Amino acid sequence: MxxxxxxxxxxxxxxxxxxxxxxxxxxxxxFLVNFGxxxxxxxxxxxxxxxxxxxxxxLSFGHVVFFGxxxxxxxxxxxxxxxxxxxxxxxxxxxxxxxxxxxxxLSFRAGLKGSYFALITLAFAEVLRILVNSVEFTGGxxxxxxxxxxxxxxxxFSERIGFYFVILTMxxxxxxxxxxxxxxxxxxxxxxxRENEDxxxxxxxxxxxEKIKVMVLSGTLCGMGGCFFAQYFLYIDPSIVFGxxxxxxxxxxxxxxxxxxxxxxxxxAVLLAGVSDVTRVLTNVQGxxxxxxxxxxxxxxxxxxxxxxxxxxxxxxRFQKGAP
Numbered sequence: 001m002x003x004x005x006x007x008x009x010x011x012x013x014x015x016x017x018x019x020x021x022x023x024x025x026x027x028x029x030x031f032l033v034n035f036g037x038x039x040x041x042x043x044x045x046x047x048x049x050x051x052x053x054x055x056x057x058x059l060s061f062g063h064v065v066f067f068g069x070x071x072x073x074x075x076x077x078x079x080x081x082x083x084x085x086x087x088x089x090x091x092x093x094x095x096x097x098x099x100x101x102x103x104x105x106l107s108f109r110a111g112l113k114g115s116y117f118a119l120i121t122l123a124f125a126e127v128l129r130i131l132v133n134s135v136e137f138t139g140g141x142x143x144x145x146x147x148x149x150x151x152x153x154x155x156x157f158s159e160r161i162g163f164y165f166v167i168l169t170m171x172x173x174x175x176x177x178x179x180x181x182x183x184x185x186x187x188x189x190x191x192x193x194r195e196n197e198d199x200x201x202x203x204x205x206x207x208x209x210e211k212i213k214v215m216v217l218s219g220t221l222c223g224m225g226g227c228f229f230a231q232y233f234l235y236i237d238p239s240i241v242f243g244x245x246x247x248x249x250x251x252x253x254x255x256x257x258x259x260x261x262x263x264x265x266x267x268x269a270v271l272l273a274g275v276s277d278v279t280r281v282l283t284n285v286q287g288x289x290x291x292x293x294x295x296x297x298x299x300x301x302x303x304x305x306x307x308x309x310x311x312x313x314x315x316x317x318r319f320q321k322g323a324p
Contacts, residue, residue, distance in 0.1 A: 046252075
């Protein structure tokens with residue numbers, strides 16, 4: 001990336017950060033702050049998928065396995081052993097990283113890629129869901145309810161704005177990692193693997209090793225998302241945190257916004273959160289939001305295969321040139 005491009009990029013990053021910080025103060029109603037929390041949450045878990053699926057081309061249908069591992073690791077330690085929920089964030093990150101490393105090692109050692117890799121991740125997620133559902137230690141099918149103990153020290157806030165700034169910090173971290181991937185040698189190696197693994201190997205890239213690294217990184221972020229979800233809703237069960245719908249949401253956020261881009265998941269997350277809230281407020285038809293997500297994805301793939309961010313970039317270039 002050239003120096004001029006970087007000078008343009010930093011004002012954009014700082015401007016978006018300033019808007020995000022000001023959002024809950026300008027739009028202070030609980031409904032809108034909750035919308036902001038959910039949009040940032042979707043952006044965060046979408047970015048975790050994007051790091052593996054967008055930057056490295058390792059498309060996964062079962063990314064929820066890292067999300068659920070993080071949610072259950074932090075919640076079990078909190079409820080069974082009294083671990084402070086703030087310490088649950090690094091614990092959930094470690095859980096996601098370990099699961100990501102194990103799945104990556106087993107899958108890539110077996111030579112799985114493309115649709116085979118996507119399906120095996122889905123299979124791993126289903127296996128963990130069944131195991132968690134069958135063990136009494138995890139609460140089984142009843143799930144685990146976190147007692148309400150309002151206080152910042154307990155990762156519970158009386159106002160949603162507290163959660164907003166926690167997830168904003170996590171999202172900024174994920175965006176910073178995406179920016180680093182765009183500019184780093186590691187990111188360039190992942191891009192080469194995404195385009196052509198055989199060619200990347202011929203260039204001297206250790207494909208197996210780099211793919212495991214990106215799965216560990218992606219699993220780390222996704223596990224942290226599971227911990228935040230547990231603390232925000234104070235309840236988890238196997239069907240929620242290991243449900244396929246979470247994997248679909250991660251994938252949709254990135255694909256609609258623009259996979260392999262820095263801000264694609266954020267754009268997709270705002271749209272997804274908006275559709276979710278509108279359908280919930282205007283209608284009680286269950287599953288309608290998923291139908292709308294699927295319709296949006298079909299439209300995006302047909303007319304904007306690089307996502308909505310590609311449309312914004314085209315409009316920005318036309319605006320700079322003064323074209324109508």
